[in-house]
Amino acid sequence: xxxxxxxxxxxxxxxxxSVKVATVAxxxxxxxxxxxxxxxxxxxxxxxxxLNGVVHLPLILPPxxxxxxxxxxxxxxxxxxxxLAEHFGIVFSFRWTGAxxxxxxxxxxLMVRAIRxxxxxxxxxxxxxxxxxxxxxxxxxxTITLPLILPGLIxxxxxxxxxxxxxxxxxxxxxxxxxxxxxxxxxxxxxxTQVPGGDEGALRLTLISIVISMAALVASEVLARRxxxxxxxx
Amino acid sequence: MSVVLDIGHRVGDFAIEARFESAGRLTALFGSSGSGKxxxxxxxxxxxxxxxxxIEVDGRALVDTRAGIFVPKHRRRIxxxxxxxxxxxxxxxxxxxxxxxxxxxxxxRYADMDAVVDLLGIGPLLNRRPLKLSGGExxxxxxxxxxxxxxxxxxxxEPLASLDEARKAEILPYIERLRDETKIPIVYVxxxxxxxxxxxxxxxxxxQGKVVASGPTEAVMQRLDxxxxxxxxxxxxxxxxxxxxxxETFGMTVLASAAGEIRVPRVAMKTGAPVRVRIRARxxxxxxxxxxxxxxxxxxxxxxxxxxxxxxxxxxxxxxxNGATVLARITEQSRxxxxxxxxxxxxxxxxxxxxxxxxxxxxxxxxVDG
Numbered sequence: 001x002x003x004x005x006x007x008x009x010x011x012x013x014x015x016x017x018s019v020k021v022a023t024v025a026x027x028x029x030x031x032x033x034x035x036x037x038x039x040x041x042x043x044x045x046x047x048x049x050x051l052n053g054v055v056h057l058p059l060i061l062p063p064x065x066x067x068x069x070x071x072x073x074x075x076x077x078x079x080x081x082x083x084l085a086e087h088f089g090i091v092f093s094f095r096w097t098g099a100x101x102x103x104x105x106x107x108x109x110l111m112v113r114a115i116r117x118x119x120x121x122x123x124x125x126x127x128x129x130x131x132x133x134x135x136x137x138x139x140x141x142x143t144i145t146l147p148l149i150l151p152g153l154i155x156x157x158x159x160x161x162x163x164x165x166x167x168x169x170x171x172x173x174x175x176x177x178x179x180x181x182x183x184x185x186x187x188x189x190x191x192x193t194q195v196p197g198g199d200e201g202a203l204r205l206t207l208i209s210i211v212i213s214m215a216a217l218v219a220s221e222v223l224a225r226r227x228x229x230x231x232x233x234x
Numbered sequence: 235m236s237v238v239l240d241i242g243h244r245v246g247d248f249a250i251e252a253r254f255e256s257a258g259r260l261t262a263l264f265g266s267s268g269s270g271k272x273x274x275x276x277x278x279x280x281x282x283x284x285x286x287x288x289i290e291v292d293g294r295a296l297v298d299t300r301a302g303i304f305v306p307k308h309r310r311r312i313x314x315x316x317x318x319x320x321x322x323x324x325x326x327x328x329x330x331x332x333x334x335x336x337x338x339x340x341x342x343r344y345a346d347m348d349a350v351v352d353l354l355g356i357g358p359l360l361n362r363r364p365l366k367l368s369g370g371e372x373x374x375x376x377x378x379x380x381x382x383x384x385x386x387x388x389x390x391x392e393p394l395a396s397l398d399e400a401r402k403a404e405i406l407p408y409i410e411r412l413r414d415e416t417k418i419p420i421v422y423v424x425x426x427x428x429x430x431x432x433x434x435x436x437x438x439x440x441x442q443g444k445v446v447a448s449g450p451t452e453a454v455m456q457r458l459d460x461x462x463x464x465x466x467x468x469x470x471x472x473x474x475x476x477x478x479x480x481x482e483t484f485g486m487t488v489l490a491s492a493a494g495e496i497r498v499p500r501v502a503m504k505t506g507a508p509v510r511v512r513i514r515a516r517x518x519x520x521x522x523x524x525x526x527x528x529x530x531x532x533x534x535x536x537x538x539x540x541x542x543x544x545x546x547x548x549x550x551x552x553x554x555x556n557g558a559t560v561l562a563r564i565t566e567q568s569r570x571x572x573x574x575x576x577x578x579x580x581x582x583x584x585x586x587x588x589x590x591x592x593x594x595x596x597x598x599x600x601x602v603d604g
Contacts, residue, residue: 125318128281129316129320130333131308132279132308132313133333133337133380134308134309134336140308143333148323
């Protein structure tokens, strides 16, 4: 088993980077994910179908296409990329932040879907009752809606994390495959398979990939069960 | 404290045009399902916005469509108890109770946790989870939660409708305590004559979205013709009486009413305590002479003041017994045989055993002083 943990510094970096990218992608997707899920679950506005379509686009487009669109938009010379670099000093292209952006975008539809379903399952009568007790809409959301959708929130977050851990196509298209900067686990595995004698390294990283994904899955199960027990809806 | 409501509202084919004013301790919005009573109470709570009109509580306009006023529900300070309790499943009973208190400005908090817990007998439930409570317990916690937000008005939307008879009997005394021991006025939605007769000081009777009668309970409940068809058999006179004495030998209580003494099955109340009784019209017989050799114990002399056609073969007769009106439902055949007419002197006959728990609003079980 020791050979499994006997990683080269570059391999360790790939593991660390992947976890970092996936975590950042998940955390930054949560607020807009909740907002969009709320809009789709409860909003009534012109263009709702369009918004729904755009959110789900990364799910059906080839990842390479999504990556290329990101490159066009958030690249150095892309409209959004140039603006962010100039005004906020945020650069995405060929940086790990770009990998996080690509992973976030790819996982976004899965996250929104899970949260939206849980919002639709919330009994709005509970919210009305909280309103009559003096809670304004924001407090109602924070104290009633949010706790009631917590299982869906956890499920959505873990899905997005898992998707980010495995994201390859959009990431490599958008930010390439630079060791220590944008080379995540899948990219590193891909690199190993492209060089002679890389099989052992590829297998090591594959096993690590499986362990991390399983751990995330188990963590979500445990969390969901704990929340469920707390609410007596086991 | 008063509630003034004058609204017009339309949902699909159903139109509501309602106007009433009440300053009672407990005002019942009474009518069959579909009469619009729940819509009205939801408008007072701020859960439904009326198309047009005005709602005022204690002189404060909550809704005035002409002036563009609509106070959102969280700023109305009106407590609401729903038919389905609606306790928050992710909080303990204690957290549910404290929820509204949190949003109440400190200087407006008058409700005391211990007093409310005591009043409703929910002390042993505080650490429990709402989903593990019985229907009756849920409803008591829901009442407590509304009270602890220190509301200026308490709304109750059929709080007993989803409970069985035993659970209803468990909660009714608590609502009576609420009415008698707190200062919060209550608006209570119900379709049950028994509940309204027992609890309400004032009644607003609704039918097809319109107010058909409103006023003190004794007066409104006499309008048997306005009762929903399914509740007509329950209709009758509502009399406010006092406990005169207890008859220990036969397990009865003698009540003093304007109409005279009324003997009912023993109620556990002190002498002098107020007891409201409902005498179902169908339980009342009419005699033209004082009957003898009759098992019925209550024989009240009076004068016929009204005769109305009733359902099918029945007529409804109002008998004025020394200022209190007793209603009788008899057949047209009997009316003709006895030659009953307005101004006729008659006796209203009621069996003691026709008063049951639901008919005598006996309130709490207190020590009887003999």
